[in-house]
Amino acid sequence: MAKLKDTNIQSAIGWVLRTGIFLSIAIVLFGGTIYIYRSGHAITNYSTFKGVPEFVQLTGMIQGILTLRGRAIIQGGIILLIATPVIRVLFSAIGFVLEKDYLYTGITILVLLILFISMLSGHAG
Amino acid sequence: MSVIELTIIILIGSYFAGLLGSLTGLGGGFIVIPLFTLILHIDIHYAIGASLIAVIATSSGSAAAYVKEGITNMRLGMFLEIATTAGALMGAILAIYTPTHYIAILFGTILIISALMSLQKKTEQIVKHKSYLAEKLKLNSSYPTADGIVEYSVTNVGGGFFMMLFAGVISGLLGIGSGALKVVAMDGVMRIPFKVSTTTSNFMIGVTAAASAVVYLQRGYIDPGLSMPVVIGVILGALTGSKILVNSTSSKWMRVTFAVVISVVAIQMIYNGVTGKI
Numbered sequence: 001m002a003k004l005k006d007t008n009i010q011s012a013i014g015w016v017l018r019t020g021i022f023l024s025i026a027i028v029l030f031g032g033t034i035y036i037y038r039s040g041h042a043i044t045n046y047s048t049f050k051g052v053p054e055f056v057q058l059t060g061m062i063q064g065i066l067t068l069r070g071r072a073i074i075q076g077g078i079i080l081l082i083a084t085p086v087i088r089v090l091f092s093a094i095g096f097v098l099e100k101d102y103l104y105t106g107i108t109i110l111v112l113l114i115l116f117i118s119m120l121s122g123h124a125g
Numbered sequence: 126m127s128v129i130e131l132t133i134i135i136l137i138g139s140y141f142a143g144l145l146g147s148l149t150g151l152g153g154g155f156i157v158i159p160l161f162t163l164i165l166h167i168d169i170h171y172a173i174g175a176s177l178i179a180v181i182a183t184s185s186g187s188a189a190a191y192v193k194e195g196i197t198n199m200r201l202g203m204f205l206e207i208a209t210t211a212g213a214l215m216g217a218i219l220a221i222y223t224p225t226h227y228i229a230i231l232f233g234t235i236l237i238i239s240a241l242m243s244l245q246k247k248t249e250q251i252v253k254h255k256s257y258l259a260e261k262l263k264l265n266s267s268y269p270t271a272d273g274i275v276e277y278s279v280t281n282v283g284g285g286f287f288m289m290l291f292a293g294v295i296s297g298l299l300g301i302g303s304g305a306l307k308v309v310a311m312d313g314v315m316r317i318p319f320k321v322s323t324t325t326s327n328f329m330i331g332v333t334a335a336a337s338a339v340v341y342l343q344r345g346y347i348d349p350g351l352s353m354p355v356v357i358g359v360i361l362g363a364l365t366g367s368k369i370l371v372n373s374t375s376s377k378w379m380r381v382t383f384a385v386v387i388s389v390v391a392i393q394m395i396y397n398g399v400t401g402k403i
Contacts, residue, residue: 017185017186021182021185021186024356025360028352028356029357031349031353032132032353035128036128039128040127040128041129043126044126044127044128046167046168046171046348046351048168049171051345052343052344052345053345070349071350072349074350074352074353075349077356078178078342078347078349078352078356079342081178081181081182081185081356082335082342085184085185085331085335086332088332089206089332101263103262103263104200104263107203107204107207108203110207111203111210111332114207114211115332115336117214118210118213118214118217118336118339118340121214121218121340
Protein backbone atom coordinates (compact mmCIF):
# COMPACT_ATOMS: atom_id res chain seq x y z
CA MET A 1 0.00 0.00 0.00
CA ALA A 2 2.91 2.32 0.82
CA LYS A 3 4.23 1.53 -2.66
CA LEU A 4 0.97 2.74 -4.21
CA LYS A 5 1.19 6.02 -2.29
CA ASP A 6 4.81 6.48 -3.42
CA THR A 7 3.68 6.09 -7.03
CA ASN A 8 0.99 8.75 -6.55
CA ILE A 9 3.53 11.19 -5.10
CA GLN A 10 5.92 10.46 -7.96
CA SER A 11 3.34 11.17 -10.66
CA ALA A 12 2.38 14.41 -8.88
CA ILE A 13 6.07 15.41 -8.81
CA GLY A 14 6.41 14.59 -12.51
CA TRP A 15 3.44 16.84 -13.22
CA VAL A 16 4.96 19.72 -11.20
CA LEU A 17 8.21 19.43 -13.14
CA ARG A 18 6.58 19.40 -16.56
CA THR A 19 4.25 22.32 -15.76
CA GLY A 20 7.11 24.39 -14.31
CA ILE A 21 9.37 23.78 -17.32
CA PHE A 22 6.59 24.48 -19.86
CA LEU A 23 5.48 27.73 -18.18
CA SER A 24 8.99 29.09 -17.70
CA ILE A 25 10.03 28.34 -21.30
CA ALA A 26 6.85 30.10 -22.54
CA ILE A 27 7.55 33.20 -20.40
CA VAL A 28 11.24 33.29 -21.42
CA LEU A 29 10.26 33.00 -25.11
CA PHE A 30 7.75 35.84 -24.76
CA GLY A 31 10.25 38.12 -22.98
CA GLY A 32 13.00 37.09 -25.37
CA THR A 33 10.93 38.06 -28.41
CA ILE A 34 10.34 41.57 -26.97
CA TYR A 35 14.02 41.88 -26.01
CA ILE A 36 15.30 40.86 -29.47
CA TYR A 37 12.68 43.02 -31.25
CA ARG A 38 13.63 46.12 -29.26
CA SER A 39 17.38 45.80 -28.84
CA GLY A 40 18.47 43.00 -31.19
CA HIS A 41 21.06 45.18 -32.91
CA ALA A 42 22.54 46.72 -29.78
CA ILE A 43 26.19 45.85 -29.13
CA THR A 44 26.74 43.60 -26.12
CA ASN A 45 29.54 43.86 -23.57
CA TYR A 46 29.75 41.06 -21.03
CA SER A 47 33.56 41.05 -20.72
CA THR A 48 33.45 42.74 -17.32
CA PHE A 49 31.10 42.00 -14.44
CA LYS A 50 28.72 44.94 -13.93
CA GLY A 51 27.15 44.03 -10.60
CA VAL A 52 23.51 43.78 -9.60
CA PRO A 53 20.98 45.09 -12.18
CA GLU A 54 17.80 46.85 -10.97
CA PHE A 55 15.36 44.08 -11.96
CA VAL A 56 16.85 41.66 -9.42
CA GLN A 57 14.80 43.39 -6.71
CA LEU A 58 11.21 42.16 -6.73
CA THR A 59 9.70 45.66 -7.11
CA GLY A 60 12.06 46.48 -9.99
CA MET A 61 11.20 43.20 -11.72
CA ILE A 62 7.42 43.61 -11.32
CA GLN A 63 7.62 47.18 -12.61
CA GLY A 64 9.68 45.93 -15.57
CA ILE A 65 7.16 43.17 -16.34
CA LEU A 66 4.22 45.61 -16.14
CA THR A 67 5.94 47.98 -18.57
CA LEU A 68 6.67 44.95 -20.82
CA ARG A 69 10.45 45.17 -20.61
CA GLY A 70 11.88 42.07 -22.26
CA ARG A 71 14.76 41.47 -19.82
CA ALA A 72 12.47 41.75 -16.77
CA ILE A 73 9.98 39.25 -18.27
CA ILE A 74 12.83 36.81 -19.03
CA GLN A 75 14.00 37.19 -15.42
CA GLY A 76 10.47 36.26 -14.26
CA GLY A 77 10.62 33.06 -16.32
CA ILE A 78 14.09 32.25 -14.98
CA ILE A 79 12.85 32.66 -11.39
CA LEU A 80 10.00 30.24 -12.11
CA LEU A 81 12.56 27.78 -13.52
CA ILE A 82 14.68 28.09 -10.36
CA ALA A 83 11.57 27.74 -8.16
CA THR A 84 10.43 24.51 -9.86
CA PRO A 85 12.84 22.17 -7.96
CA VAL A 86 11.96 23.94 -4.69
CA ILE A 87 8.22 23.49 -5.31
CA ARG A 88 9.08 19.85 -6.02
CA VAL A 89 10.64 19.46 -2.56
CA LEU A 90 7.54 21.11 -1.08
CA PHE A 91 5.31 18.56 -2.84
CA SER A 92 7.30 15.61 -1.50
CA ALA A 93 6.95 17.06 2.03
CA ILE A 94 3.17 17.06 1.60
CA GLY A 95 3.38 13.52 0.24
CA PHE A 96 5.34 12.25 3.26
CA VAL A 97 2.82 13.89 5.63
CA LEU A 98 -0.02 12.10 3.82
CA GLU A 99 1.90 8.82 4.15
CA LYS A 100 2.38 9.54 7.89
CA ASP A 101 6.15 9.12 7.37
CA TYR A 102 7.27 11.65 9.98
CA LEU A 103 11.01 10.87 9.71
CA TYR A 104 10.98 11.88 6.04
CA THR A 105 8.63 14.80 6.64
CA GLY A 106 11.34 16.07 9.03
CA ILE A 107 14.15 15.41 6.52
CA THR A 108 12.27 17.23 3.74
CA ILE A 109 11.54 20.21 6.02
CA LEU A 110 15.26 20.32 6.93
CA VAL A 111 16.13 20.45 3.20
CA LEU A 112 13.62 23.29 2.69
CA LEU A 113 15.10 25.09 5.71
CA ILE A 114 18.62 24.94 4.23
CA LEU A 115 17.24 26.25 0.91
CA PHE A 116 15.66 29.23 2.68
CA ILE A 117 18.82 29.93 4.71
CA SER A 118 20.76 30.11 1.44
CA MET A 119 18.25 32.64 0.07
CA LEU A 120 18.35 34.75 3.23
CA SER A 121 22.15 34.67 3.56
CA GLY A 122 22.29 35.84 -0.06
CA HIS A 123 20.42 38.95 1.07
CA ALA A 124 22.60 39.49 4.11
CA GLY A 125 26.02 38.97 2.52
CA MET B 126 28.94 41.50 -31.16
CA SER B 127 25.22 42.33 -31.51
CA VAL B 128 22.49 40.85 -29.29
CA ILE B 129 21.11 38.72 -32.17
CA GLU B 130 24.51 37.21 -33.06
CA LEU B 131 25.31 36.42 -29.42
CA THR B 132 21.85 34.91 -28.85
CA ILE B 133 22.20 32.58 -31.86
CA ILE B 134 25.70 31.40 -30.86
CA ILE B 135 24.60 30.72 -27.25
CA LEU B 136 21.42 28.99 -28.48
CA ILE B 137 23.44 26.51 -30.60
CA GLY B 138 26.05 25.95 -27.87
CA SER B 139 23.36 25.41 -25.21
CA TYR B 140 21.56 22.90 -27.41
CA PHE B 141 24.69 20.72 -27.35
CA ALA B 142 25.14 21.36 -23.62
CA GLY B 143 21.62 20.07 -22.95
CA LEU B 144 22.13 17.15 -25.34
CA LEU B 145 25.43 16.03 -23.77
CA GLY B 146 24.21 16.86 -20.26
CA SER B 147 21.18 14.60 -20.47
CA LEU B 148 23.08 11.81 -22.30
CA THR B 149 25.92 11.62 -19.77
CA GLY B 150 23.98 12.53 -16.64
CA LEU B 151 26.57 15.18 -15.78
CA GLY B 152 24.29 18.22 -15.98
CA GLY B 153 25.39 20.42 -18.90
CA GLY B 154 27.01 23.37 -17.12
CA PHE B 155 30.47 22.12 -18.05
CA ILE B 156 29.86 23.10 -21.70
CA VAL B 157 28.33 26.51 -20.94
CA ILE B 158 31.23 27.81 -18.80
CA PRO B 159 34.02 27.17 -21.38
CA LEU B 160 31.78 28.38 -24.26
CA PHE B 161 31.15 31.65 -22.42
CA THR B 162 34.65 32.32 -21.07
CA LEU B 163 36.96 30.81 -23.71
CA ILE B 164 35.04 31.47 -26.94
CA LEU B 165 32.75 34.43 -26.18
CA HIS B 166 35.07 36.15 -23.63
CA ILE B 167 32.23 36.70 -21.17
CA ASP B 168 33.11 37.35 -17.51
CA ILE B 169 33.21 34.10 -15.48
CA HIS B 170 30.59 35.40 -13.01
CA TYR B 171 28.01 35.57 -15.83
CA ALA B 172 29.24 32.18 -17.10
CA ILE B 173 28.68 30.54 -13.69
CA GLY B 174 25.19 32.07 -13.46
CA ALA B 175 24.23 30.82 -16.94
CA SER B 176 25.65 27.34 -16.30
CA LEU B 177 23.51 26.97 -13.15
CA ILE B 178 20.45 27.81 -15.25
CA ALA B 179 21.57 25.14 -17.75
CA VAL B 180 21.95 22.56 -14.95
CA ILE B 181 18.47 23.24 -13.52
CA ALA B 182 16.87 23.04 -16.98
CA THR B 183 18.62 19.73 -17.83
CA SER B 184 17.82 18.19 -14.45
CA SER B 185 14.14 19.09 -14.26
CA GLY B 186 13.54 17.98 -17.85
CA SER B 187 15.11 14.54 -17.59
CA ALA B 188 14.14 13.94 -13.92
CA ALA B 189 10.47 14.29 -14.85
CA ALA B 190 10.81 11.24 -17.11
CA TYR B 191 12.86 9.21 -14.59
CA VAL B 192 10.52 9.79 -11.63
CA LYS B 193 7.70 8.46 -13.79
CA GLU B 194 9.56 5.17 -14.39
CA GLY B 195 9.85 4.43 -10.65
CA ILE B 196 13.65 3.95 -10.69
CA THR B 197 14.49 7.04 -8.64
CA ASN B 198 14.89 6.34 -4.90
CA MET B 199 12.96 9.31 -3.48
CA ARG B 200 13.90 8.72 0.17
CA LEU B 201 17.59 8.28 -0.61
CA GLY B 202 17.49 11.43 -2.75
CA MET B 203 15.83 13.46 0.01
CA PHE B 204 18.20 12.19 2.73
CA LEU B 205 21.32 12.98 0.67
CA GLU B 206 19.78 16.31 -0.35
CA ILE B 207 20.53 17.57 3.18
CA ALA B 208 24.25 17.16 2.43
CA THR B 209 24.15 18.59 -1.10
CA THR B 210 22.09 21.70 -0.25
CA ALA B 211 24.23 22.48 2.81
CA GLY B 212 27.39 21.92 0.75
CA ALA B 213 26.11 24.05 -2.14
CA LEU B 214 25.37 26.90 0.27
CA MET B 215 28.95 26.77 1.58
CA GLY B 216 30.34 26.62 -1.96
CA ALA B 217 28.26 29.56 -3.17
CA ILE B 218 29.50 31.73 -0.29
CA LEU B 219 33.11 30.57 -0.83
CA ALA B 220 32.95 31.44 -4.57
CA ILE B 221 32.44 35.14 -3.77
CA TYR B 222 35.71 35.29 -1.79
CA THR B 223 37.76 33.02 -4.06
CA PRO B 224 39.82 34.67 -6.86
CA THR B 225 38.46 33.58 -10.26
CA HIS B 226 41.71 32.09 -11.61
CA TYR B 227 41.74 29.58 -8.74
CA ILE B 228 38.15 28.68 -9.65
CA ALA B 229 39.28 28.14 -13.26
CA ILE B 230 42.16 25.82 -12.24
CA LEU B 231 39.90 23.90 -9.86
CA PHE B 232 37.18 23.62 -12.51
CA GLY B 233 39.67 22.25 -15.06
CA THR B 234 40.84 19.62 -12.58
CA ILE B 235 37.25 18.61 -11.79
CA LEU B 236 36.55 18.28 -15.53
CA ILE B 237 39.48 15.86 -16.00
CA ILE B 238 38.35 13.81 -12.99
CA SER B 239 34.80 13.72 -14.42
CA ALA B 240 36.17 12.53 -17.78
CA LEU B 241 38.17 9.71 -16.17
CA MET B 242 35.22 8.67 -14.02
CA SER B 243 32.85 8.57 -16.99
CA LEU B 244 35.23 6.18 -18.76
CA GLN B 245 35.35 3.76 -15.85
CA LYS B 246 33.44 0.61 -16.54
CA LYS B 247 30.58 0.14 -14.13
CA THR B 248 29.86 -3.35 -12.92
CA GLU B 249 26.52 -3.98 -11.31
CA GLN B 250 26.54 -5.45 -7.82
CA ILE B 251 23.42 -5.88 -5.75
CA VAL B 252 24.07 -5.70 -2.00
CA LYS B 253 21.85 -7.89 0.17
CA HIS B 254 23.57 -7.16 3.48
CA LYS B 255 21.33 -4.97 5.66
CA SER B 256 23.03 -1.97 7.26
CA TYR B 257 21.56 -0.55 10.50
CA LEU B 258 21.43 3.09 9.32
CA ALA B 259 19.97 2.14 5.95
CA GLU B 260 17.22 0.15 7.72
CA LYS B 261 16.49 3.02 10.12
CA LEU B 262 16.32 5.53 7.25
CA LYS B 263 14.26 3.20 5.03
CA LEU B 264 16.81 3.58 2.20
CA ASN B 265 16.62 -0.01 0.94
CA SER B 266 14.29 -0.27 -2.03
CA SER B 267 13.60 -1.99 -5.33
CA TYR B 268 13.58 -0.97 -9.00
CA PRO B 269 12.14 -2.37 -12.23
CA THR B 270 14.50 -4.08 -14.72
CA ALA B 271 13.99 -6.20 -17.84
CA ASP B 272 14.08 -9.30 -15.58
CA GLY B 273 11.45 -7.94 -13.18
CA ILE B 274 11.65 -6.11 -9.84
CA VAL B 275 15.12 -6.18 -8.21
CA GLU B 276 15.50 -5.55 -4.45
CA TYR B 277 18.66 -3.75 -3.28
CA SER B 278 20.24 -2.57 -0.02
CA VAL B 279 22.37 0.47 0.78
CA THR B 280 25.72 0.31 2.64
CA ASN B 281 28.11 2.91 4.12
CA VAL B 282 25.45 5.58 4.60
CA GLY B 283 27.84 7.88 6.52
CA GLY B 284 30.56 7.77 3.87
CA GLY B 285 28.06 8.44 1.11
CA PHE B 286 26.61 11.36 3.04
CA PHE B 287 30.09 12.91 3.42
CA MET B 288 30.83 12.48 -0.31
CA MET B 289 27.55 14.28 -1.05
CA LEU B 290 28.57 17.20 1.17
CA PHE B 291 31.78 17.50 -0.87
CA ALA B 292 29.83 17.22 -4.16
CA GLY B 293 27.56 20.03 -2.94
CA VAL B 294 30.49 22.35 -2.16
CA ILE B 295 31.97 21.73 -5.63
CA SER B 296 28.66 22.42 -7.35
CA GLY B 297 28.10 25.64 -5.39
CA LEU B 298 31.67 26.80 -6.02
CA LEU B 299 31.80 26.09 -9.74
CA GLY B 300 28.18 26.19 -10.83
CA ILE B 301 28.19 22.62 -12.12
CA GLY B 302 25.78 19.86 -11.22
CA SER B 303 28.71 17.65 -10.13
CA GLY B 304 26.65 14.67 -11.25
CA ALA B 305 29.81 12.57 -11.65
CA LEU B 306 30.67 13.00 -7.96
CA LYS B 307 27.11 12.21 -6.90
CA VAL B 308 26.97 9.05 -8.98
CA VAL B 309 30.37 7.93 -7.62
CA ALA B 310 29.17 8.48 -4.04
CA MET B 311 26.04 6.39 -4.56
CA ASP B 312 27.46 3.80 -6.94
CA GLY B 313 30.95 3.36 -5.45
CA VAL B 314 30.52 4.15 -1.75
CA MET B 315 26.91 3.18 -1.04
CA ARG B 316 26.80 0.31 -3.59
CA ILE B 317 23.51 1.25 -5.20
CA PRO B 318 22.65 -0.12 -8.70
CA PHE B 319 24.03 2.21 -11.37
CA LYS B 320 20.67 2.98 -12.96
CA VAL B 321 19.23 4.00 -9.59
CA SER B 322 22.24 6.19 -8.71
CA THR B 323 22.23 8.08 -12.04
CA THR B 324 18.51 8.78 -11.91
CA THR B 325 18.55 9.70 -8.22
CA SER B 326 21.56 11.96 -8.87
CA ASN B 327 19.59 13.65 -11.63
CA PHE B 328 16.67 14.11 -9.25
CA MET B 329 18.97 15.91 -6.78
CA ILE B 330 21.04 18.07 -9.15
CA GLY B 331 18.19 20.53 -9.78
CA VAL B 332 17.54 21.16 -6.09
CA THR B 333 21.24 21.67 -5.32
CA ALA B 334 21.59 24.09 -8.23
CA ALA B 335 18.43 25.97 -7.21
CA ALA B 336 19.92 26.69 -3.77
CA SER B 337 23.03 28.20 -5.38
CA ALA B 338 21.05 29.99 -8.11
CA VAL B 339 19.06 32.02 -5.59
CA VAL B 340 22.30 33.33 -4.09
CA TYR B 341 23.78 34.11 -7.53
CA LEU B 342 20.55 35.76 -8.70
CA GLN B 343 20.83 38.32 -5.93
CA ARG B 344 24.49 38.94 -6.76
CA GLY B 345 23.56 39.77 -10.36
CA TYR B 346 25.41 36.75 -11.85
CA ILE B 347 22.32 35.58 -13.74
CA ASP B 348 21.81 37.92 -16.70
CA PRO B 349 18.45 37.63 -18.56
CA GLY B 350 19.99 38.41 -21.96
CA LEU B 351 22.35 35.44 -21.57
CA SER B 352 19.92 33.14 -19.73
CA MET B 353 17.23 33.38 -22.42
CA PRO B 354 19.09 31.45 -25.19
CA VAL B 355 20.60 29.11 -22.55
CA VAL B 356 17.19 27.99 -21.21
CA ILE B 357 15.65 27.48 -24.65
CA GLY B 358 18.71 25.74 -26.12
CA VAL B 359 19.33 23.46 -23.14
CA ILE B 360 15.72 22.25 -22.85
CA LEU B 361 15.53 21.48 -26.59
CA GLY B 362 18.91 19.68 -26.35
CA ALA B 363 17.85 17.69 -23.27
CA LEU B 364 14.68 16.55 -25.06
CA THR B 365 16.74 15.30 -28.03
CA GLY B 366 19.20 13.67 -25.61
CA SER B 367 16.55 11.70 -23.74
CA LYS B 368 15.09 10.49 -27.06
CA ILE B 369 18.52 9.24 -28.19
CA LEU B 370 19.12 7.60 -24.80
CA VAL B 371 15.83 5.69 -24.92
CA ASN B 372 16.57 4.35 -28.42
CA SER B 373 20.26 3.59 -27.79
CA THR B 374 21.52 0.22 -26.58
CA SER B 375 25.13 1.25 -25.87
CA SER B 376 26.40 4.58 -24.59
CA LYS B 377 30.08 3.56 -24.63
CA TRP B 378 30.96 5.63 -27.75
CA MET B 379 29.18 8.67 -26.30
CA ARG B 380 31.15 8.45 -23.08
CA VAL B 381 34.47 8.18 -24.96
CA THR B 382 33.72 11.17 -27.24
CA PHE B 383 32.57 13.14 -24.26
CA ALA B 384 35.66 12.32 -22.18
CA VAL B 385 37.97 13.46 -25.01
CA VAL B 386 36.07 16.72 -25.54
CA ILE B 387 35.99 17.78 -21.90
CA SER B 388 39.63 16.82 -21.33
CA VAL B 389 40.69 19.24 -24.09
CA VAL B 390 38.48 21.97 -22.65
CA ALA B 391 39.80 21.29 -19.14
CA ILE B 392 43.44 21.65 -20.18
CA GLN B 393 42.64 25.00 -21.85
CA MET B 394 40.83 26.11 -18.72
CA ILE B 395 43.73 25.21 -16.40
CA TYR B 396 46.17 26.94 -18.80
CA ASN B 397 44.12 30.15 -18.72
CA GLY B 398 43.87 29.95 -14.94
CA VAL B 399 47.60 29.46 -14.46
CA THR B 400 48.55 32.27 -16.89
CA GLY B 401 45.96 34.53 -15.25
CA LYS B 402 43.95 35.13 -18.44
CA ILE B 403 40.63 34.54 -16.65
